[in-house]
Amino acid sequence: MKFAVPLVLFAALAGLLAAGLRRDPHLVPSPLIDKPAPAFHLARLDEPSRAFSPQELLGKVWLLNTWASWCVSCRQEHPLLMALSKAEVVPIYGLNYKDNRADALEWLSQMGNPYVLNVQDINGRVGIDYGVYGVPETYLIDKAGVIRYKQIGPLTLESLEKTILPIVGNLNDELAK
Amino acid sequence: MPSPATIGQFALIAALLLASLQATLPILGAARGKSSWIALAKPAGQWQFIAVALAFCCLAYCFVTNDFSVLNVASNSNSQLPLNYRFAATWGSHEGSLLLWTLMLAFWTAAVSIFSRHLPETTIARVLGVMGFISVGFLLFMLTTSNPFTRLIPVPLDGRDLNPLLQDPGMVVHPPMLYMGYVGFSVAFAFAVAALISGRLDAAWAKWSRPWTLVAWTFLTCGIAMGSYWSYYVQGWGGWWFWDPVENASFMPWLVGTALIHSLAVTEKRGAFKSWTVLLAIAAFSLSLIGTFLVRSGVLTSVHAFATDPRRGLFILGFLGIVIGGSLVLYAWRAKQVGLGSPFDVVSRESFLLSNNVLLAVAAASVLLGTMYPLVIDALDLGKLSVGPPYFNTVFVAVMAPAMFLLGIGPIARWKKASIPELARRLRWAFAASVIAAIVIPFYVEWKPLVSLGLLLAIWITATMVLSLSDKLKTVNLKSLPRGYYGMQVAHLGVAVVIVGIAVVTGYESEKDLRMEPGDSVSVGSYDFQFKGLDLVSGPNYEAIRAEMNVFHNGAIIVRMHPEKRIYNVSGNALTNAAIDTSVFRDLYVALGEPAGENDGWSFRIQYKPFVDWIWAGAFLMAIGGVLALTDKRYVTPANKKIRIPEAA
Amino acid sequence: MRSLLLFLVLLSNPSGDSDLEHRVMTLSQQFRCLVCQNETIADSHADLAADLRQQIREQMIAGRTDAEITTFLSDRYGDFVLYRPRVSPRTYALWFGPFAMLAAGLFALYLFLKSRLWTLNRRTLSADENRKADAILQFSSNPNVAVYRDQFAEIESDFRIGVIVQEEYERDRVDLKRRLLEEEISKQAPKTPERLLNNSRG
Numbered sequence A: 001m002k003f004a005v006p007l008v009l010f011a012a013l014a015g016l017l018a019a020g021l022r023r024d025p026h027l028v029p030s031p032l033i034d035k036p037a038p039a040f041h042l043a044r045l046d047e048p049s050r051a052f053s054p055q056e057l058l059g060k061v062w063l064l065n066t067w068a069s070w071c072v073s074c075r076q077e078h079p080l081l082m083a084l085s086k087a088e089v090v091p092i093y094g095l096n097y098k099d100n101r102a103d104a105l106e107w108l109s110q111m112g113n114p115y116v117l118n119v120q121d122i123n124g125r126v127g128i129d130y131g132v133y134g135v136p137e138t139y140l141i142d143k144a145g146v147i148r149y150k151q152i153g154p155l156t157l158e159s160l161e162k163t164i165l166p167i168v169g170n171l172n173d174e175l176a177k
Numbered sequence B: 001m002p003s004p005a006t007i008g009q010f011a012l013i014a015a016l017l018l019a020s021l022q023a024t025l026p027i028l029g030a031a032r033g034k035s036s037w038i039a040l041a042k043p044a045g046q047w048q049f050i051a052v053a054l055a056f057c058c059l060a061y062c063f064v065t066n067d068f069s070v071l072n073v074a075s076n077s078n079s080q081l082p083l084n085y086r087f088a089a090t091w092g093s094h095e096g097s098l099l100l101w102t103l104m105l106a107f108w109t110a111a112v113s114i115f116s117r118h119l120p121e122t123t124i125a126r127v128l129g130v131m132g133f134i135s136v137g138f139l140l141f142m143l144t145t146s147n148p149f150t151r152l153i154p155v156p157l158d159g160r161d162l163n164p165l166l167q168d169p170g171m172v173v174h175p176p177m178l179y180m181g182y183v184g185f186s187v188a189f190a191f192a193v194a195a196l197i198s199g200r201l202d203a204a205w206a207k208w209s210r211p212w213t214l215v216a217w218t219f220l221t222c223g224i225a226m227g228s229y230w231s232y233y234v235q236g237w238g239g240w241w242f243w244d245p246v247e248n249a250s251f252m253p254w255l256v257g258t259a260l261i262h263s264l265a266v267t268e269k270r271g272a273f274k275s276w277t278v279l280l281a282i283a284a285f286s287l288s289l290i291g292t293f294l295v296r297s298g299v300l301t302s303v304h305a306f307a308t309d310p311r312r313g314l315f316i317l318g319f320l321g322i323v324i325g326g327s328l329v330l331y332a333w334r335a336k337q338v339g340l341g342s343p344f345d346v347v348s349r350e351s352f353l354l355s356n357n358v359l360l361a362v363a364a365a366s367v368l369l370g371t372m373y374p375l376v377i378d379a380l381d382l383g384k385l386s387v388g389p390p391y392f393n394t395v396f397v398a399v400m401a402p403a404m405f406l407l408g409i410g411p412i413a414r415w416k417k418a419s420i421p422e423l424a425r426r427l428r429w430a431f432a433a434s435v436i437a438a439i440v441i442p443f444y445v446e447w448k449p450l451v452s453l454g455l456l457l458a459i460w461i462t463a464t465m466v467l468s469l470s471d472k473l474k475t476v477n478l479k480s481l482p483r484g485y486y487g488m489q490v491a492h493l494g495v496a497v498v499i500v501g502i503a504v505v506t507g508y509e510s511e512k513d514l515r516m517e518p519g520d521s522v523s524v525g526s527y528d529f530q531f532k533g534l535d536l537v538s539g540p541n542y543e544a545i546r547a548e549m550n551v552f553h554n555g556a557i558i559v560r561m562h563p564e565k566r567i568y569n570v571s572g573n574a575l576t577n578a579a580i581d582t583s584v585f586r587d588l589y590v591a592l593g594e595p596a597g598e599n600d601g602w603s604f605r606i607q608y609k610p611f612v613d614w615i616w617a618g619a620f621l622m623a624i625g626g627v628l629a630l631t632d633k634r635y636v637t638p639a640n641k642k643i644r645i646p647e648a649a
Numbered sequence C: 001m002r003s004l005l006l007f008l009v010l011l012s013n014p015s016g017d018s019d020l021e022h023r024v025m026t027l028s029q030q031f032r033c034l035v036c037q038n039e040t041i042a043d044s045h046a047d048l049a050a051d052l053r054q055q056i057r058e059q060m061i062a063g064r065t066d067a068e069i070t071t072f073l074s075d076r077y078g079d080f081v082l083y084r085p086r087v088s089p090r091t092y093a094l095w096f097g098p099f100a101m102l103a104a105g106l107f108a109l110y111l112f113l114k115s116r117l118w119t120l121n122r123r124t125l126s127a128d129e130n131r132k133a134d135a136i137l138q139f140s141s142n143p144n145v146a147v148y149r150d151q152f153a154e155i156e157s158d159f160r161i162g163v164i165v166q167e168e169y170e171r172d173r174v175d176l177k178r179r180l181l182e183e184e185i186s187k188q189a190p191k192t193p194e195r196l197l198n199n200s201r202g
Helices: A003-022 A070-089 A101-111 A127-129 A157-176 B004-032 B041-062 B069-078 B084-091 B094-114 B121-145 B169-198 B201-235 B244-268 B276-297 B310-337 B349-379 B389-412 B420-444 B451-475 B483-506 B613-632 C003-011 C017-029 C047-061 C066-077 C089-115 C127-139 C143-161 C165-188 C192-202
Strands: A062-067 A092-097 A119-123 A138-143 A148-151 B510-515 B523-524 B528-538 B542-553 B556-561 B564-568 B574-577 B580-582 B586-595 B600-609
Touching: A003 B276, A003 B310, A003 B556, A062 A070, A062 A101, A062 B201, A070 A092, A070 A157, A070 C003, A101 A119, A101 B451, A119 A127, A119 B613, A119 C143, A127 C047, A138 A157, A148 B069, A157 B004, A157 C089, B004 B041, B004 B094, B004 B121, B004 B169, B004 C192, B041 B069, B041 B084, B041 B121, B069 B094, B084 B094, B084 B201, B084 B483, B094 B121, B121 B169, B169 B201, B169 B244, B169 B310, B169 C127, B201 B244, B201 B276, B201 B420, B201 B574, B201 B580, B201 B613, B244 B349, B389 B451, B389 C089, B389 C143, B483 B600, B483 B613, B510 B523, B510 C017, B523 B600, B523 C003, B528 B600, B542 B586, B556 B580, B556 B586, B564 B600, B574 B586, B580 C192, C017 C047, C017 C066, C047 C066, C127 C143, C127 C165
Parallel strands: A062 A092, A092 A119
Antiparallel strands: A062 A138, A138 A148, B510 B600, B523 B528, B528 B542, B542 B556, B542 B564, B564 B574, B580 B586, B586 B600
16 A cells, blocks of 8 residues: 555654644753763952862862853842742852953842852863853753753743752752761 | 734734644544535635744834844844844744745645645645644644744843844845745655555645645755855855755755655556655655754754753654644554555666655655754764764765666656666666776766766766757657656756766865965965955945955956955844855955954854856755746646546547 | 964965865754754854854864864764764665665565566456457546547557557557556446446446
8 A cells, every 4th residue: 555655654753743732942951961061260259369169169068050240030030039049959150151240249139149259260261161052041050060950041930949949959868968 | 093012912812723723623524424524624724824024024114123122123123224134034943934934835725725735635634634733733732832923121222233243145045045946845744644644645645735845845855955055155264065064954845755755646646655655755854844843953963053041842752742743543443454556566766766866865864864963873872973974975975876877767657567688778878888987088077986976977867868858759749748858858957067066176176275465366276365445335235355366367357256244233243254256167255364463363164166157056056947847837837627538448 | 462463364364364264164054953943054054053163163173084074063962963974883774765765675576577577478368358448438428438439549650650560559549448447447446426327228
């Protein structure tokens, strides 16, 4: 019944297209999941004479949040970050991406500062190492310095509750044993 | 007096009713022999066209008169927009372009209803019925999910402006031309489905499918070429084809349409391969529909995509399922009933034509594979990957090169039974000349394998064309050769010209991307570009920074070029307007990038593109070939004339 | 110190620079600009694209190969950034599919053509069939037969002006009549309005 072949092929194609409707072609999953967080040594935003490196946080579970004063979506997630930092569940460190120091400090004083500290990635090189393509992006890093989760775009209550916080809980429990 | 938007709205509803009538009664009438129902087909189709045309005119009127109470106008136009772009903005949005689609379909419907004296009424009834069914789908889609006449209250004072990329003559011409082609394949589709419904694929079907397919193909060729040219001068990076999903969506029907034209030639002559021809006719239009889906559903990332909405995507997908799925079910059920026709040898012109069919079909399938593959991998949860020009260029050239080679042999081979030794003998000089020229010519500039391959194919096609013509002229005089023959040769020559253009520009183009200050000079190719300075100019709805670039060749100034960076008043969008100096053997291309440092320094992209216009000139030749074939007198002389049948020999 | 050196190199614009730029642009055309709607980082005006081009430039100056730079980018952004998909088990179907289809298609065509060869020489007409065909051609007002008449006339004219030779002429006429008969006979089965009319006219 070779004349039915085109029909079968089309059915497969249609199934594929239907499946495609539920996907977002713009979401790019990170290849860095379960890989060590790339090292860097950047000047701090508050005291540029001092530097910070993720090495210092081995043994802790923490969030690295990329943001900029010119980024509109960053304003969206900011209240969540503030709430998260008040809850003291997981420390938030900021990567100020391709920004101007004065603008960044101004932004923080206006909007509030949820970060333990910030580093300046002025030319975006560290961002490239982390695979940043559009701020804001947030990385969850574990005690061994391995990236466990990446949030593309602003943090949402749903992603926090359903994904990030549970993972944080697991990671914290792990080493307690 | 109701507003034009209201009239337009009602016109669409009327069109839907008429299309529903057109889609149902004639087909039922043909099945039951009710001539009154059969007779409804033509008037229903023609009145549907009038209703859709009225709706279209109303929407265009709203745009031209700046009626911002219509949401579509407010979202896509602005009072500062020049008149021609206000008109073109009618089809600048998803809703508007759907209306254009529907208008084209209605136009083809009316055309079929008028130019069909040679076909039995029942056939026409079925053909118009199938087209009516498709019209119903699009009209329903518009009225339920994408109404161009939705009102906006309160009425804004002005609109959001048309995307600057679309504010261009290309926008006025490319979509209508493309849609004429794209949608035109619906006629061949309707003929095929009508034939399957009746259970008969007879000689009349084969003969009359051909001109309709040719017309659609010709329009699509022009539409694609225009899209490519428009992209070239508007995108600012000098590219002319990117294998973007939307470009592929128009190219796949073109490839299948080309296969269809050639397959129809065999089917008409020998009555053979009917089921394959029918499948191609279904496939060509199906690919048009799939393309329409891809552009509007958000399933793939593309420069061209309209604002995406999965709900709309679902509707179109459902519609696709019914139309394509339905026709393929019909195919599976009825295709085996059609006869095999006259046989022909394994080596014959027919088999060369069919090999070319296989190659074109594989090429189309490969483009589909590459376009859909990221989706396949994502749906199977195997991650995300991209398939871009490096893949398509490799695969497409590999599959099409043999087809181009066959292009030379096919027209020379005898019908029904050809002999390879004889073909080899007739073609050996053409082959030798092509090989030698292809190897030698590139040394003049710089030898590159792909340039050589391109030249080999192009010269081969031209040489065999000359050979065929000179052979024919030994026995026949120039005037008595049918136009169809000239059409074929001109179209094939067009292919050769396109190949030359692509090979040379890809092999020998050069570019410089650099920062220049006024007074600086740089050489690209054998030309010297001197940046004189910047100027501020005003357009009807934009402000622009214009650079003056003097171009020298052998020390003498040959042209002054003025690339611009425009900032549109309403949207604030910036657009690069490249300056292009066109000439038969090369284009010079200068585009402004970004401001760089003090002293009026800017980054420039300067390109030397040899033979690039040959690509579009070749496409134009192909279209002319199509027109020539169309106007062959076999389609023009009245049918049913009595001919004296001589005694059998 | 290293970045100062780099800066000076970039500023001095020696003649070899254009080769470097060309190499940068050529390689950049292989990568997707992630913030754009389907453009390469060579063509895009986005900041990220400019940053990545700069990154590529510096790596090339440092002596990295195209393959190493490609890996650098895909390690950070995933395979999605590559316009040329890697050849790996999950892309075998993509890279080898077209050639498999081509081979299968041409083979299927060959088999089909060969299977029909046996009918090639059995296509002659009996006197009876010949008479019947002539009658249909002459008298039927069926539009389908009109098409056959036109084709017959074309064969005549092609022979007259010399496009085809005697042997082809004979063969084509026989062919045409046979096809005509096959079509007209197959129409006898189901009944539709035209058939009823045809039957009455013969």
